[in-house]
Structures are given as C-alpha cells and as structure tokens.
Amino acid sequence: MDPSDQKHFSAVDYVIFALLLVGSLSIGLYYALSGGRQRTTQEFLMADRSMRCLPVSLSLIASFQSAVAIIGVPAEVYVHGTQYWFIGCAYILGLLIPAHVFIPVLYRLKLSSAYQYLELRFSKSVRICGTLTFIFQTVVYMGVCVYTPAFALNAVTGFKLWGVVLATGLVCTLYTTMGGLKAVIWTDVFQTLVMFAGQLAVIVVGVHQAGGLSEVWWKVWEGNHISGLDLNPDPTERHTFWTLGVGGVFLMLSLYGVNQAQVQRYLSSRTEKEAVRSCYMVFPSLQLALALSCVMGLVMFARGSYYNSAKMVIYFVMDMLQGLPGLPGLFVACLFSAALSTISSAFNSLATVTMEDLIKPHFPAMTERRATLLSKALAVCYGLLCLAMAFLTHLMGDSVLQVALKIFGMVGGPILGLFCLGMFFPWANSTGAIAGLGAGLTVSFWVGIGSIVTRTPGTRVLLSDCRASPMTNNTTAIFTTAATSVPLSRPSGLRRFYSLSYMWYSAFTCFTVILIGLVVSFLTGPMKEEDVTPGTVYPLMGKLLCFLPDSVRQKLCCVSTEQRQRQQYKESNGSTVAELDQFSEEEDDAFLHENTTPFMEHETAI
Ligand SMILES: CC(C)(CO)[C@@H](O)C(=O)NCCC(=O)O
Numbered sequence: 001m002d003p004s005d006q007k008h009f010s011a012v013d014y015v016i017f018a019l020l021l022v023g024s025l026s027i028g029l030y031y032a033l034s035g036g037r038q039r040t041t042q043e044f045l046m047a048d049r050s051m052r053c054l055p056v057s058l059s060l061i062a063s064f065q066s067a068v069a070i071i072g073v074p075a076e077v078y079v080h081g082t083q084y085w086f087i088g089c090a091y092i093l094g095l096l097i098p099a100h101v102f103i104p105v106l107y108r109l110k111l112s113s114a115y116q117y118l119e120l121r122f123s124k125s126v127r128i129c130g131t132l133t134f135i136f137q138t139v140v141y142m143g144v145c146v147y148t149p150a151f152a153l154n155a156v157t158g159f160k161l162w163g164v165v166l167a168t169g170l171v172c173t174l175y176t177t178m179g180g181l182k183a184v185i186w187t188d189v190f191q192t193l194v195m196f197a198g199q200l201a202v203i204v205v206g207v208h209q210a211g212g213l214s215e216v217w218w219k220v221w222e223g224n225h226i227s228g229l230d231l232n233p234d235p236t237e238r239h240t241f242w243t244l245g246v247g248g249v250f251l252m253l254s255l256y257g258v259n260q261a262q263v264q265r266y267l268s269s270r271t272e273k274e275a276v277r278s279c280y281m282v283f284p285s286l287q288l289a290l291a292l293s294c295v296m297g298l299v300m301f302a303r304g305s306y307y308n309s310a311k312m313v314i315y316f317v318m319d320m321l322q323g324l325p326g327l328p329g330l331f332v333a334c335l336f337s338a339a340l341s342t343i344s345s346a347f348n349s350l351a352t353v354t355m356e357d358l359i360k361p362h363f364p365a366m367t368e369r370r371a372t373l374l375s376k377a378l379a380v381c382y383g384l385l386c387l388a389m390a391f392l393t394h395l396m397g398d399s400v401l402q403v404a405l406k407i408f409g410m411v412g413g414p415i416l417g418l419f420c421l422g423m424f425f426p427w428a429n430s431t432g433a434i435a436g437l438g439a440g441l442t443v444s445f446w447v448g449i450g451s452i453v454t455r456t457p458g459t460r461v462l463l464s465d466c467r468a469s470p471m472t473n474n475t476t477a478i479f480t481t482a483a484t485s486v487p488l489s490r491p492s493g494l495r496r497f498y499s500l501s502y503m504w505y506s507a508f509t510c511f512t513v514i515l516i517g518l519v520v521s522f523l524t525g526p527m528k529e530e531d532v533t534p535g536t537v538y539p540l541m542g543k544l545l546c547f548l549p550d551s552v553r554q555k556l557c558c559v560s561t562e563q564r565q566r567q568q569y570k571e572s573n574g575s576t577v578a579e580l581d582q583f584s585e586e587e588d589d590a591f592l593h594e595n596t597t598p599f600m601e602h603e604t605a606i
C-alpha cells in the first residue's frame, strides 16, 4: 500500500467508504428482488411510473451534481470569489419554466423517452438526430464525472487512479443493472444525503479551525473575496450577473427541461402534479448544494490562505481533516456519492434512449423479456464506454467545472433549441428542425473549439510554470486554467467570438437552432396547423401576448392551436382527446387552486 494512504486514511475511514458502496449495492439488490423483480422495461426504465415527489426531487438534484461540482465550485470560489454564486438566480426561472411548460407537455403525451416527443412533433429522423446528440453529450459528460474524483484522490491520497475509476464504474454498473430506475432513484436519495453530510462536516471543521465564523467572514472580506453584483454587459466576460443569471437559465432549461435523465424522472412520477411538485422541491435543495460548495471555497480561503491555488480542494480537505478519524472517509464518500449518482443516472437514461429510440422502433415484435435483458446489456456496455471516456478526459487539461458546463452548453443547448422550436413554433417543420440542429451544433463546436485553440498565452505560461513544481503540476492545470484565460487586451473579430463566455453557450446555440429552424421551415413550406400532432405545441405567444385583445392575437396566428384543441375537446368526450386539452386556461387555473396545501403555497412563493 502507498504510504500516503495510511497518512490520510484510518480503518474507520475505509469502513465509512465501504458502507457507501455496500449501501448502494444493497439498494440495487433490494429492487432486483422486490416488486416486479425488474422483469419489464416499464419497471426497469420507468420505475412502473409510481414514484412520489420526495425521492424524485432528491434524485433530480443528484443527476447533475457530481464530484465536478463538489471540487470545481469551491476551487472556482477560492480563486475568483463568490461571483459564481449568482447562478442561484437562474434556478428560479430555470425550474419554474420546466415545471409549467415542459413537464405538462411531456407528461401528458405519456412518453417513455423525451426524444419520442420529437417524432410526435416532427418526424422519425428528427427523433434519431435528437437521441444521437443526447447520447454524445452524456457519454462525454460521464467521462468527466468518473475521472474527476479518481484524479483528485489520486493527486493527494495515492489511491490508484485507474483502480478508483474501475471501482466506480463497476459498482455503478452493478446496481444500475440489477435494480433499474427504482434503484437509481433510491440510491440517489441515499447518496445525496451523504453528499450534503460530507460537505457540511468539512465546513464545520474548517470554520472551527479558522477560528470561528466571524474570523472566516473577516478574512474573506479583507481578502476581497465577496464579489458584488457584476453588471458588465460584455458577453465575453466569463462570470457576470448576466452570464450566470440569464445565460444560466438556458443552461438550467437544457438540464431540467429536456434532458432525458430528468425527463425520465418526471415521467416516472405517479401523477403530473407529483412531477411538478418534485421540480419545485429541487429549488431549495439545489440552493443548499450551491451554498455548501461556495461556502466551502470561502472557508478554504479563510483557513488556508497560505496555500497556493495549486494545492486545491482535496489537498486542503485531507490536510484539514487529518487526525479526525472518519471524516476523510466521509468526504471521500461524499465525492463518490456525487459521482455515482450522476453516472448511474447517465447509464440508465442512455439505456432507455438506446432501447426506446434506436432499437424498439425497428423490432416491434421483441418480447418484454428480451427487451429487458437487452436494456441491461446496454447499461453494461455504456459502463465500459464510460471508462474509455474517462481516459479521454485525462488527456484534456481544462478546469473540470468549465469542461462540464461547456459540454452542457455546446450539446445541451442545441437539443433545448430543438424542443423549443417544436413546442413554441407551430410552423416549424421537420426539415427546419434538422437544419436548425445542424446549424446549432456547428456554431457550438466552432465557438467551443475556437475557444480552446485561441487560448491566451497567459494560460500556457501558468501551465509551464507549475510543471516546474512536481507536487502540483496537474492539479493546477485541471483546476485553475480558468484563472488565467482572461485576455490582457480586448480581442477583436473572430477571436472575440471565440471568447464568448461559456455561460452563454446554451442560450446562443438554442437561439441559433430556433432561428435557422424557422427560416428553413418558411423556405420549405411551414407546417400547417392541422398537421401538427395535438398536444405537442405550447401556446407560448398566446400566453405572452395575453394582454392583447383576442382578435389581434388571432391575427398574429398565436391562439388558433389552443382554440382548436379546446374545440376538439368540446366536440369529443373521449378520454384520449380530453388528455390533449392541456392548454386550456381553466385547467391551469384549476391546477393552481387545487394545490392549496400549505407546502405548495410556500413553494409557489419562490
Ligand atoms: C448543473 C449546475 C449548474 C446546477 O447548479 C451545478 O450542479 C453544476 O455546476 N454542476 C457542475 C457539473 C457537475 O457537477 O457535474
């Protein structure tokens, strides 16, 4: 065993870490042996559509809160101050819009995959393009998620890097394959609680060692680490209120509105109301997660201002927790909880879309038994693929938080654009959708790759500087590149385009898809209202322009879909059409009035 292992890890620590793995595996085993024993895809991929809002909401947070956030956000705050915290403002609209726009449309269509929507609204080929884009996004993101905790631990404790990567991948594949979505959701609950506990423990010990809360506050204030509201409108400024608070809304929409991992959880809820409620419940917990990560960065700054920025989060934590048996183990468990919960969501959602979108349509006669077996095999294959992706991440040298958020923006943004095009613009046709998606992906890779290629020389200086010091070389590269990518002089032309803040990627690519999608649709003959599948369009314009008189709205071609659906509902008493009457104002109002429990009133107030 590596001597540095022993320095940081006592027997208690190993026990705590083992408990996390055993706990997760037991939950997987429990759902493999109880209920329907995972013999149908309905159970394996959709949790029998029987989930309640509390586990779903904790699982929703876990999906995109990985070790990247646990390590990357404190590192960001330690280096740059609290500006990143303003992303919390984006959570308001970033969760209200999914709850009241995306969930109603997607839930009522009784989908099993989010991308099935694209076929209902456009065509089979749009669905396949959407699915492939999602698979690409998730596989790349998964690599970062597996790699980050393994890398960080290896840098400080001497845990073997590839051993950790393998262990994470194996445990995760095992419980995901055994227990299906139910196991994924309930392990998420358990792991989210461990994650909060670990972060809280580090903060409490850190504050204590730094000499108390007032001391921490004083040091942080003196060190100029509390950032004010930065209202600089420059879109190339990395983090400002606009990039985080407005650009962040689009990032949140791409994650909480249309990402399969989340949509699958909404769809697994027993009722639509439970799904909406779980989305509301994400708000306080996500704020808590953000606050814990930011405060941890501040505590690091207050307690360890003698650290240079290279000896980052893990080193700080391990150093601080030395001599407190159990706590290093709890923190490592916290890191792995964050990672496992994200990777398991990725496995399960990947298995779902591959099955539902790519395989099932071609083999309609496949038996349920076969399909479930195949879904499990898919989960295993993606597990192996994720190990390969971890190796790719190993070759990239960027701040992990930045890498993750860039992937969300570059690939998630165009997918968001595709759904918005379909939901809000009844004229958009299938050709427009494909052209729009292509254009969106093109500009996103153009700006994304451009930003890497034209990185300012300052970055390289720092990287080569730290290579000189053996202890810190890679750690600096991976956690603090962001610090130096601020150019010395204002770039011009294409360079200025390349330096667009990555927080704008989602919004920028989403609007590109919509714009090109609409232009191409009008050129190739816009979709006729009566050809659009009922229930796939949300009358956004009609609702936004509700202050205008009805006649004007009708002229602007905004309310006709809504009215037609209402009319259809009145003409027919059949339940299928009743389900499609999802846009009537009366029902929305009824929905609000029905929820008069104290809890919902409180939640609605946010
Ligand atoms: C997705 C957000 C922005 C939501 O707050 C946050 O969880 C985050 O910064 N995540 C980073 C990516 C990750 O943790 O894998």
Ligand code: NA
Binding pocket: 061, 062, 063, 064, 065, 066, 067, 337, 338, 339, 340, 341, 342, 343
């Ligand atoms: Na997670």
